[in-house]
Amino acid sequence: MSTESIANELPLWAQILVAALVLGGALIALLGSLGLLRLKSYFERVHSPSIVATMGCWLIMHATWIYFSVSGQGFAMHAFLIAVFVAVTVPITTIFLMRAALFRSRRTGDPVPPTLSNLVRNEPLEEDEARSGETASEETATEPAQLRN
Amino acid sequence: MRPWFYWVLGLALLMLIAAMGCAVMRLLKGPHAQDRVLALDCMYLNGMLIMLVMGITYDSTNYFEAALLIALFGCVGSTAMAKFLLRGEVIE
Numbered sequence: 001m002s003t004e005s006i007a008n009e010l011p012l013w014a015q016i017l018v019a020a021l022v023l024g025g026a027l028i029a030l031l032g033s034l035g036l037l038r039l040k041s042y043f044e045r046v047h048s049p050s051i052v053a054t055m056g057c058w059l060i061m062h063a064t065w066i067y068f069s070v071s072g073q074g075f076a077m078h079a080f081l082i083a084v085f086v087a088v089t090v091p092i093t094t095i096f097l098m099r100a101a102l103f104r105s106r107r108t109g110d111p112v113p114p115t116l117s118n119l120v121r122n123e124p125l126e127e128d129e130a131r132s133g134e135t136a137s138e139e140t141a142t143e144p145a146q147l148r149n
Numbered sequence: 150m151r152p153w154f155y156w157v158l159g160l161a162l163l164m165l166i167a168a169m170g171c172a173v174m175r176l177l178k179g180p181h182a183q184d185r186v187l188a189l190d191c192m193y194l195n196g197m198l199i200m201l202v203m204g205i206t207y208d209s210t211n212y213f214e215a216a217l218l219i220a221l222f223g224c225v226g227s228t229a230m231a232k233f234l235l236r237g238e239v240i241e
Contacts, residue, residue: 012151019157022202026161026168029198033168036191037175042184045175049191052168057194060201064213067205078213082197082220089224093190096231101183103235 014070018063025059032056042101043113046094053090058083158206165202169195186230193223 028051035048061083068076105112169192176188197219204212 015151015154018205019154022161022205023157025198026164026202029195030164030168030171033171033191033195036188037171042181042187045184046187049187049194052191052194052198056198060198064201064205068210071208072210076210078210079201082201082213082217085217085220085224086194086197089220090194093224093227093231096228096235097183097187097190100186100231100234101181104181104183 010067010071014066018067021059021063021066025056025063028052028059029056041111042105046098046101050090050094053086057086155206158202161202162199162206165195165199169199182234186227186234189230190223190227193219193227197223 032048032050032052035051036045039045039048061079065076065079068079102112172188172191172195176185176192179185179188197216200212200216200219204210204216
């Protein structure tokens, strides 16, 4: 194999470290994707790819820069670029997807999670509900989630 | 390099492929459109990780650019599709 010459220069501690980091990252990615497959509702499923984007990505990024720094020429900083980029963009994407899903679920009348504040209502605004105060709106907001469970 | 190192990397690649298979199954059977977009976003992340692990396996930095491009366009594509789900059009 052509990698044999470079490989012999990599010390044992670096091999063990890189192998452990890659294996841990792949295991966490598998767990996150399995959660995407197995969880029941969309609002539970939206959490599980985040551990792929945080822990899985960061572990494999650390394995990458350790491998290329020890075996290659100098300090391989470029792997941090991917991790920083993912850390910046994935929350934006998740928030956009979450808002779109909440909008669509409210529109079709599917059960949505209860609101955390009194300012946001889960149900579409009706004329008679609008006059009937905060407690009634909270009741209608939490009811579909309880029905689902 | 010792052979167990490549065995571990191959095992990690197999686990990442299994993760991508889970995302593909959710993409195929997702009851709503937002499930499919979420599964596609997860597939982008898994593909990026596969590219990084293949870069370690074949000892080549060329895979890094592919991983960076996948991360870039995955984010842009998922945001555009979320905007499409929210409004019905991407650019208003």
